[in-house]
């Protein structure tokens with residue numbers, strides 16, 4: 001009988017360990033910023049979803065070839081793309097066109113040159129929807145996507 005309880009305890013221990021491992025799972029998403037004219041610029045994909053609580057790594061690739069096509073990626077409160085885009089322009093190049101200390105910004109990359117890539121990390125918050133947007137001047141009304149945080 002003691003062996004039986006020991007086995008149960010071991011099974012519970014193992015299952016709680018694997019639970020912890022999944023909570024700390026790193027979720028990686030590749031996002032391509034592309035296009036060489038204002039008509040073409042876009043994020044691919046323009047929507048993705050991640051589980052709440054996940055540790056998220058975004059790999060952002062600037063696949064535009066035109067020398068004026070700089071991009072960044074700012075994840076913000078759903079629907080706040082215009083406000084963040086406008087305030088981002090005011091914040092200027094020194095802030096990567098991201099308004100500093102803004103409660104509506106969840107996470108962001110730096111601005112990257114055509115052909116370059118970068119990455120940034122954040123913890124996925126409670127379930128809900130977020131927008132993502134490129135705030136390089138002239139892009140925020142066009143380059144947008146939707147991030148859905150799912151129940152894990």
Ligand SMILES: [Cu+2]
Pocket residue numbers: 033041070071072134135136139143
């Ligand atoms: Cu852009």
